[in-house]
Amino acid sequence: xxxxxxxxxxPSPIKVLTKMLNKEVVARLKGGVAVKGVLTAYDGCxxxxxxxxxxxxxxxxxxTRYGRLVVRGxxxxxxSAIEASP
Amino acid sequence: xxxxxxxxxxPSPIKVLTKMLNKEVVARLKGGVAVKGVLTAYDGCxxxxxxxxxxxxxxxxxxTRYGRLVVRGxxxxxxSAIEASP
Amino acid sequence: xxxxxxxxxxPSPIKVLTKMLNKEVVARLKGGVAVKGVLTAYDGCxxxxxxxxxxxxxxxxxxTRYGRLVVRGxxxxxxSAIEASP
Amino acid sequence: xxxxxxxxxxPSPIKVLTKMLNKEVVARLKGGVAVKGVLTAYDGCxxxxxxxxxxxxxxxxxxTRYGRLVVRGxxxxxxSAIEASP
Amino acid sequence: xxxxxxxxxxPSPIKVLTKMLNKEVVARLKGGVAVKGVLTAYDGCxxxxxxxxxxxxxxxxxxTRYGRLVVRGxxxxxxSAIEASP
Amino acid sequence: xxxxxxxxxxPSPIKVLTKMLNKEVVARLKGGVAVKGVLTAYDGCxxxxxxxxxxxxxxxxxxTRYGRLVVRGxxxxxxSAIEASP
Amino acid sequence: xxxxxxxxxxPSPIKVLTKMLNKEVVARLKGGVAVKGVLTAYDGCxxxxxxxxxxxxxxxxxxTRYGRLVVRGxxxxxxSAIEASP
Numbered sequence: 078x079x080x081x082x083x084x085x086x087x088p089s090p091i092k093v094l095t096k097m098l099n100k101e102v103v104a105r106l107k108g109g110v111a112v113k114g115v116l117t118a119y120d121g122c123x124x125x126x127x128x129x130x131x132x133x134x135x136x137x138x139x140x141t142r143y144g145r146l147v148v149r150g151x152x153x154x155x156x157s158a159i160e161a162s163p
Numbered sequence: 164x165x166x167x168x169x170x171x172x173x174p175s176p177i178k179v180l181t182k183m184l185n186k187e188v189v190a191r192l193k194g195g196v197a198v199k200g201v202l203t204a205y206d207g208c209x210x211x212x213x214x215x216x217x218x219x220x221x222x223x224x225x226x227t228r229y230g231r232l233v234v235r236g237x238x239x240x241x242x243s244a245i246e247a248s249p
Numbered sequence: 250x251x252x253x254x255x256x257x258x259x260p261s262p263i264k265v266l267t268k269m270l271n272k273e274v275v276a277r278l279k280g281g282v283a284v285k286g287v288l289t290a291y292d293g294c295x296x297x298x299x300x301x302x303x304x305x306x307x308x309x310x311x312x313t314r315y316g317r318l319v320v321r322g323x324x325x326x327x328x329s330a331i332e333a334s335p
Numbered sequence: 336x337x338x339x340x341x342x343x344x345x346p347s348p349i350k351v352l353t354k355m356l357n358k359e360v361v362a363r364l365k366g367g368v369a370v371k372g373v374l375t376a377y378d379g380c381x382x383x384x385x386x387x388x389x390x391x392x393x394x395x396x397x398x399t400r401y402g403r404l405v406v407r408g409x410x411x412x413x414x415s416a417i418e419a420s421p
Numbered sequence: 422x423x424x425x426x427x428x429x430x431x432p433s434p435i436k437v438l439t440k441m442l443n444k445e446v447v448a449r450l451k452g453g454v455a456v457k458g459v460l461t462a463y464d465g466c467x468x469x470x471x472x473x474x475x476x477x478x479x480x481x482x483x484x485t486r487y488g489r490l491v492v493r494g495x496x497x498x499x500x501s502a503i504e505a506s507p
Numbered sequence: 508x509x510x511x512x513x514x515x516x517x518p519s520p521i522k523v524l525t526k527m528l529n530k531e532v533v534a535r536l537k538g539g540v541a542v543k544g545v546l547t548a549y550d551g552c553x554x555x556x557x558x559x560x561x562x563x564x565x566x567x568x569x570x571t572r573y574g575r576l577v578v579r580g581x582x583x584x585x586x587s588a589i590e591a592s593p
Numbered sequence: 594x595x596x597x598x599x600x601x602x603x604p605s606p607i608k609v610l611t612k613m614l615n616k617e618v619v620a621r622l623k624g625g626v627a628v629k630g631v632l633t634a635y636d637g638c639x640x641x642x643x644x645x646x647x648x649x650x651x652x653x654x655x656x657t658r659y660g661r662l663v664v665r666g667x668x669x670x671x672x673s674a675i676e677a678s679p
Contacts, residue, residue, distance in 0.1 A: 098173075108240060152241075155663060157662045193326065196277065233269075290348050315415035378431075405437055452539065491527075537670065573619075578670070580606075
């Protein structure tokens with residue numbers, strides 16, 4: 078909108094998703110739904126494609142497994158890469 | 164918006180739905196509703212047409228059967244192809 | 250947006266509603282509301298006009314009858330033609 | 336958007352509200368709220384003006400009476416003319 | 422959008438709010454919240470300014486009093502002038 | 508949109524927030540959340556900056572204190588200046 | 594939109610987030626979710642990137658830890674820097 082030097086130096090939150098590509102992510106969605114899977118695609122609306130995916134129960138355990146999930150971005154609360162526990 | 168080479172190589176999540184055409188999919192919708200059916204059409208808003216469709220109960224069993232469902236994209240949480248169990 | 254040959258061949262989900270015109274449909278709406286009636290008009294937002302309509306209770310039985318319902322598209326979860334049981 | 340002959344012949348759902356002008360209507364709104372009153376104005380967003388209006392309780396009985404209600408269209412689920420019982 | 426003679430004769434629902442200026446109104450808002458106060462300003466989004474205002478409890482009694490409330494239009498379900506009881 | 512003389516004389520509800528600058532305000536937000544603090548900035552979406560802020564419990568008592576809160580306008584139900592009790 | 598001198602002097606609420614960069618923040622999100630982490634990026638929609646992040650339980654204790662969270666701005670209720678307790 079206007080010249081905002083500090084903001085220009087920041088990475089776009091959406092582009093930070095690029096670093097999660099081909100990694101396993103967990104996404105918390107509206108309606109109390111959580112899913113995990115390997116992030117293979119996303120767009121600027123945060124629409125996501127997750128492979129080897131699963132819907133998770135409250136304790137984070139897989140409830141239903143899906144080969145591939147297309148998640149609607151408007152339903153996403155947050156996305157996070159799952160890091161390997163040491 | 165700007166040149167984002169990594170993103171350009173990605174398939175659009177919406178276009179990934181093309182690979183689910185004429186396959187049985189399950190779609191989780193807002194309001195705790197889930198449906199399944201053969202995906203015969205979709206558009207960029209994730210509006211979906213499902214043939215040989217059914218609304219599912221909590222355990223994933225068909226609750227009400229419909230010949231054809233038109234689902235409003237803004238209500239979709241995720242869509243997944245149902246793979247044949249081996 | 251761009252040339253997407255497979256998508257161009259698909260019927261628009263909204264236009265699939267044309268085949269439901271003058272047929273009895275059931276529409277599941279937000280807020281746990283379901284209605285049925287003869288679809289006599291719709292537009293690109295999925296605003297619907299249902300004649301000889303009724304709001305349905307949880308088991309799908311008519312709860313309140315209405316001569317004509319105008320349904321706001323933004324509240325629609327899905328629409329389906331009710332097929333005659335053989 | 337494109338040439339859609341069948342759709343062009345349809346009345347717009349919004350314009351169907353014209354036939355309800357100066358008639359008593361019931362409107363189901365979000366948040367479990369229902370109101371009735373004489374429809375004296377509306378616009379393309381389904382904003383409504385209801386005269387001799389009332390909020391209704393679960394059984395459809397008047398709960399609170401209002402001389403005039405201005406209803407925000409984005410909160411409307413459906414609108415229906417109340418027909419005189421024979 | 423197009424020529425719609427009947428609609429052009431109607432007052433805009435938003436402009437009907439003009440007649441409620443400087444009168445006490447009650448506004449039902451999303452989230453089960455209701456407020457009342459003297460309407461001293463509004464805009465086309467139904468953003469409202471209420472003076473000598475109060476949030477109301479379920480039975481319509483003042484719960485918390487405020488000198489002036491700025492209400493966000495997108496949260497408004499309906500607005501009504503409170504008429505003097507005879 | 509069109510010439511609306513009465514409306515032009517009204518202050519914009521958003522600009523009424525100017526009079527609340529540097530005063531303590533309470534803001535009721537979606538999801539049953541309420542906050543208070545000194546209003547030090549706002550914009551046309553009702554995004555708010557509150558200093559010396561706190562989230563409030565149901566009875567209006569501070570639950571969690573924050574030096575500075577940035578509130579997203581789309582979540583605001585209403586904003587009010589807290590007046591000093593005499 | 595129009596000349597509004599007082600508003601022009603105000604910092605934009607979104608830009609106030611700049612002062613929270615590289616600090617630990619807590620963000621309350623829709624659906625009763627709260628997260629904390631070091632704010633490393635944001636954009637004009639309030640999309641956030643939080644490093645060394647965690648989802649919090651009702652009492653504000655870490656429930657699930659995440660290396661990096663991308664939060665969708667449309668789900669944010671408020672953001673606050675966590676100040677060091679003296």
